[in-house]
Amino acid sequence: MSGLVLNTVTKQFGSFTAVDNVQLSVPHGTFVCMLGPSGCGKTTLLRMIAGLDTPTSGAIVLDDADITATPTHKRDLGMVFQSLALFPHLTVGENIAYPLRIRGAAKEAQKKRIDELLAMIHLTGYADRPVTKLSGGQRQRVAIARALAISPKLFLLDEPLSALDAKLREAMQVELRQLQQQLGITTIVVTHDQREAMTMADTVVVMNGGRIRQAASPIEIYRRPADRFVADFIGSTNLLDIEADSAGRAVVLGQAVEGIALPEGLSKATISVRPEDVHLTAPGAGALTGKVTFIRDLGGTIETFIDLSGTQVVAVSTPRERPAVNVGQAVGVRLTPDVCVVLKQ
Amino acid sequence: MRREPPQRLADYGPLAFPAVMLVVFFVIPFGTMIAVSFFKRQQGGFYTPDFVFDNYARFISLFFGKVLGFSLMLAITVAICCVVLGIPFTYLLTRMGRKAQVLWLVALLSVLSLSEVIIGFAWSTLFSRTAGITNLLVILGLMQEAMPLSPSFGAVLTGMVYQALPYTILILYPALVRLDPTLTEAARTLGASPVKAFFTVVVPALRNTVIATLIMVFIFALGSYLLPQILGRPQHWTLSVLITDQAVYQSNMPFAAAMAVFLVLVTLGMVGLTVLVGRKGEAA
Numbered sequence: 001m002s003g004l005v006l007n008t009v010t011k012q013f014g015s016f017t018a019v020d021n022v023q024l025s026v027p028h029g030t031f032v033c034m035l036g037p038s039g040c041g042k043t044t045l046l047r048m049i050a051g052l053d054t055p056t057s058g059a060i061v062l063d064d065a066d067i068t069a070t071p072t073h074k075r076d077l078g079m080v081f082q083s084l085a086l087f088p089h090l091t092v093g094e095n096i097a098y099p100l101r102i103r104g105a106a107k108e109a110q111k112k113r114i115d116e117l118l119a120m121i122h123l124t125g126y127a128d129r130p131v132t133k134l135s136g137g138q139r140q141r142v143a144i145a146r147a148l149a150i151s152p153k154l155f156l157l158d159e160p161l162s163a164l165d166a167k168l169r170e171a172m173q174v175e176l177r178q179l180q181q182q183l184g185i186t187t188i189v190v191t192h193d194q195r196e197a198m199t200m201a202d203t204v205v206v207m208n209g210g211r212i213r214q215a216a217s218p219i220e221i222y223r224r225p226a227d228r229f230v231a232d233f234i235g236s237t238n239l240l241d242i243e244a245d246s247a248g249r250a251v252v253l254g255q256a257v258e259g260i261a262l263p264e265g266l267s268k269a270t271i272s273v274r275p276e277d278v279h280l281t282a283p284g285a286g287a288l289t290g291k292v293t294f295i296r297d298l299g300g301t302i303e304t305f306i307d308l309s310g311t312q313v314v315a316v317s318t319p320r321e322r323p324a325v326n327v328g329q330a331v332g333v334r335l336t337p338d339v340c341v342v343l344k345q
Numbered sequence: 346m347r348r349e350p351p352q353r354l355a356d357y358g359p360l361a362f363p364a365v366m367l368v369v370f371f372v373i374p375f376g377t378m379i380a381v382s383f384f385k386r387q388q389g390g391f392y393t394p395d396f397v398f399d400n401y402a403r404f405i406s407l408f409f410g411k412v413l414g415f416s417l418m419l420a421i422t423v424a425i426c427c428v429v430l431g432i433p434f435t436y437l438l439t440r441m442g443r444k445a446q447v448l449w450l451v452a453l454l455s456v457l458s459l460s461e462v463i464i465g466f467a468w469s470t471l472f473s474r475t476a477g478i479t480n481l482l483v484i485l486g487l488m489q490e491a492m493p494l495s496p497s498f499g500a501v502l503t504g505m506v507y508q509a510l511p512y513t514i515l516i517l518y519p520a521l522v523r524l525d526p527t528l529t530e531a532a533r534t535l536g537a538s539p540v541k542a543f544f545t546v547v548v549p550a551l552r553n554t555v556i557a558t559l560i561m562v563f564i565f566a567l568g569s570y571l572l573p574q575i576l577g578r579p580q581h582w583t584l585s586v587l588i589t590d591q592a593v594y595q596s597n598m599p600f601a602a603a604m605a606v607f608l609v610l611v612t613l614g615m616v617g618l619t620v621l622v623g624r625k626g627e628a629a
Contacts, residue, residue, distance in 0.1 A: 073541075090549075149535075
């Protein structure tokens, strides 16, 4: 298969297992975001793909060739580091040309490529500036251009946008995604920012504790999380306990809910409901009843915190669709089966 | 951060203490030395205040020119040896575990506690025929018979490099610790082998530190006057040895002062040249 395949890759540091038996295949030209809390093994996995760390066991296969033992400098990849790692003693142009110079490219070819890349990152005319004189966003682009100078087979980025301010980060996410689609290069980004992952990725790989919890398209990860961790980590969600009553119906907080089925053979589970899927109604009439404890009015959306006999539920709605309720008031909460995702505990 | 320049005279107050120290312990002694270098020497006695150029005139001769040339050559060689040995060593040191680093640094600092005399005699013993390292080589079968390695130029160089290396490493260490380790990793992902990455990224990124280290070791080596006498032959004696000889044994203070002033000027010239070359490299 063309592309990258990770075959039961495991990495141990002493007795600590950083990456645990990871199986993943990344088809050529896909944009993959590895997402997870700090220490989940995502960076270690990326470093193994780059060859900066060696797997304890397992194999890394790129375009049908096993590259597990290939040293980093022979892998023909481009990598952007969290610190960017621009060479402070070189100018913008020299930084971008570094991979070409190392490979012994002719001066003329180097110059031509520098101009192409600078045009691509909208920094035409910056070739002779020292990198220390650039702004954060410009440095970011130079690091990206340098990594792409040899048109690598793999484009790896380790938390590339974390040093930028929020506005610039959002703009760079879009730019990076457009660039990747334009070049059609297989790209793997490590991030802890789920918004970033949702914006850019074809496939989001959610990791925790060194394992892949779910690998799917962003919208599937959001709508159909595989387990409690994924549901809780991606976006915000309401997790409610669900049990089967004597008749086999699903019961949430003492109220039978039609249309939800428990996983086969289980009497207890959890359901995940996104805040925007929690509909507020008048109390009673087949809905769960709770008390409003707090209201966060953000202008565009309103978050209503509701206490449902001890369990807190958050509902997000726009001002128009939300009934007028105040703190302390009783309110009905309707859960429709199509928005509830049943998760094994 | 921008700061206002001092407004009133009193704002310069904090400078008073260092200024006084500098004047008392540097400007006055150095000024005295410059003055003495123009004094007239009393044959068999001390010297009388005067303003003559005899001392400088005597210095301009082939003999002293050769000694000066040798001193500069020796100091430059020591500086280059120290940097060439020091950079890879310190680079590897910064990549060791915390405990190993502390152990090495303590060991290096303990070398600094040795006096020049002890270093000199230790090396002259190691280089001797009867108790030296050549005996070890004979035992190992690498050599036919033990031979003396000292006095010689190599012995002088070894002793001085040994003495200056801890300083070199202590100057390089902070710069190398601060050097972002992802720089070499980035170079490797961009296609440079580890050795190439070291020479294309680590060394150039450290250029200013390397220049500073070269200058420091150069000046340090220029002032050395014991090791050349213990480990070298008279042709390996540096200008510092001759200055000591004139000042202490020949009681010719004015001539010693003139040589010292000349040495300071040459040193300043060399340092200036190094800085200039460094700047030019930066501009290119």
